[in-house]
Amino acid sequence: MKKLNKYIGLAAVVASTFMACNPLQLDEIIDPNNPSVESVSNNASNEQIQFLLTGLEARHRGYVTNVSQAWNTFGREIWYLNGSDPRFQTDWLGQAGRVPDRAYFGFGATGGGSWAAPFQAIKQADVLINAANNAATLNETSKRAVAGFAKTIKGYQFMIPANFVYQNGIRIDIADPLNPGPFVSYDEALNHIRAILDEADQDLVAAGGGNFPLRLTAGFNGFNTNAGIRQINRAITARLNAYRKDWNGVLTALEASFMNLNGNLNAGPAHPYGAPPDIFNPLFYVPDAIVNTMIVVHPSVIRDATPGDLRVTNKFFQRTNPPITVSTDFGTLEGRFQDRRWPLNTSSIPFIRNEELILLKAEAHANLGQTAQAIEAINIIRNAANIGAYTGATTQAALIDEILYQRRYSLWAEPWGHRWIDARRYDKLNEIDTSFDGGTVFTQFPHPQAELNWDAYVNR
Template sequence: MKKMLKYILLPLVLVFSACNPLELDEVLDPNNPSLASVAVNATREQVQFLITGLESTHRGYVTNVSQAWNTFGREIWYLNASDPRFQTDWLGQAGRVPDRAYFGFGTTGGGSWASPYQAIQQADILINSANGSQLLSDAEKKAVSGFAKMIQGYQFMIPANFVYENGIRIDVKDPLNPGPFVTYVEALNHIKTVLDQADQDFAAGGTGNFPMRLTPGFANFNTIAGLRQVNKAILARLNAYRKDWQGVLAALNESFMDLNGNLDRGPAHPFTGPPDGFNPLYYVPNAAINTIIVVHPSVLADATPGDTRVARKFLQRTTPVTVTTDATPLVGTHQDARWATNTTPIPFIRNEELILLKAEAHANLNQPTEAVAAINIIRNAAGIGSYTGATTTEALINEILYQRRYSLWAEPWGHRWIDARRYNKLSEISTTFDRGTIFQQFPHPQAEVNWDLYKKR
């Protein structure tokens, strides 16, 4: 990315001062204009800066969610010899269980909580700025609003799946007066409304190219039609969480899913190096380090012989990485091989996932023929041949979850952790190699509780 405009917002968290926490000193930053300067009659350049800044914040969850959630689902270990809490706490060793101050999820910067809400609030600023500009046409304002709401829908799903049954706040337009927590089901329904609104705004945004510049992550989707397809793909993932299987298929039919296309096709988070950042999941092959993401041993043990995904995604190290915590040696024999360089973009939803969502929807709708056809696209691409097992719903779901485990391995979403929870299979995730605990969900961060207590005083 070139130039990024970020605003320091209060993601539902107060920075407490010695006296009144609402009496904050004015901070003048010559590099970032004030909110007031873009709220009324913003220039096209200012709206452009807001869009680029939103794309930057949109990827803020990647590091934390990739490392932590994929640890919870035992897709990876994030080995860190300098700080054992990345192993002991995230693996739930020696009886450690999530609490409100759990390591690695601080509200001031945690990608599982604060970063998504910052993106949601920045999207609101973008919408208000575009709507208040006299230099954008009505169609352009709608297109910008559609993009912002699409990002909001995606980002709301992150805290919702992090705290799960504990619920999230969805009314966050005023960070100093947020709404109450709502249930997981209510949160998912709200997200559907946001994504539906995004589609409606895109539809009113005209045709042809998106009116503002997007980063290379949207290179193949920078038209109104292309962005509507991305929005529908996100909706398909959401509808699977809502168990709306007809809704999954309807969304997929309007997405960029291509049963005969490149499985890797999809929008991505770009990383271009200074002054932008680097791909946070990239590690130099066989580097002599003891802080690295490694493949969980169970993933290697459970793989189907000849699966090309194993050879393509996992690099066997010449020297394993070993970190001992809680008297348990964790030995990483393979590292992540998906990223060619430290500027390789990270996809956030891909055609491969969409095809597997199609299989899952058909299986749950008792349509085994269609489910098997979709499964076979994935199996044959992995070089393991067509499916020959039972075609009961239970058998097909087991097969689909297995294929998702390898097709979507360690993607920045924690798919296996969420999938196992969706189908009441958390107990099937192995802790043999680390003697840990599988978590179901996390409580609200302490700062959220403090905020509610403060409001009552």
């Protein structure tokens, strides 16, 4: 397993050879030293399929840096203070009337983790599925297991651009990169993702019990069986169903997930990181380092915390060196607290955790008017944070506010931008405090200019 983790970086490099500048384009590569798509499309060896799988894991984490820095800035969970380039503050915070346009800073169509990287992972998943299905070395149950894993990652990745551009819609038909389908609505995209995840679920059930037929990195420790991957699939489906407002669907998915009301809140799959040829954890910063670029805790998060909350103690490091400061159009922004979640620059980053699943359970019960069950789930989180049981109002609105507050601290700055999406889901974007930076809170982003250029090119 250690050897597999070491070479995930090499797999990422090889995976990148499948992509051209157009993130939807898979090139034919005529190079004896590098694999081509054709070389794995027909009767690939187990070693080739293994390499594709590890490459998919590498691509699966391609969104982490950009989404963590940008989306969590939009929701004012953090500031990504960058003394070298003021646009990380002025543009991402919407200062001086700045609004997203098709060439907005930090979201390039060929490299942005909010747009291109997810589609690259989706295409990598398609290559893996095709290779496995056409491999004589895999039996039928192994093929179904590989397809179930790949489709699970595919569904997760489609959710990223869908939430980035929101009502502007995404393309879901990208089977032919030279002739992609039209943009579809947010709701249609979510329904499509649900279908992908359900297909994956059926594949994993058909694969039966036992270990997953190929090796997974340490990020899937504890889930490296077909049943374990299915639990991850259902956890992701529960998150998706919350976005779809299918509250019974949330609860049904959670029942088949790895949710454990009495278990470790941090349990769940993760993105692994390591030393070269792999890459280091992109969210790690040396405590108290004297630098001018760092993710810092947004001041409102510190201000609004409940006294004695262990999440504040465990997640936020109060600097003893001078605070991180940058100058902006609004004035100087100052970060006095930094992220302390990652003890090492090789620490893995979870992409869905038991704590989120319990909060999804609370949210579903609250929306279904099941007050007692909602409060029971809320109290699991509150008691773990050492802030005592919930004693507030029991109206649906009050419970939703409480759940959103607990999500703000339990899921703080995770690589998904939970608060930004949560506030949008409940029409509460105007409640995000911009008084510390004088900016605005964006609702959504337009399609990158390259998408329009592509349509103009193919339709000329």
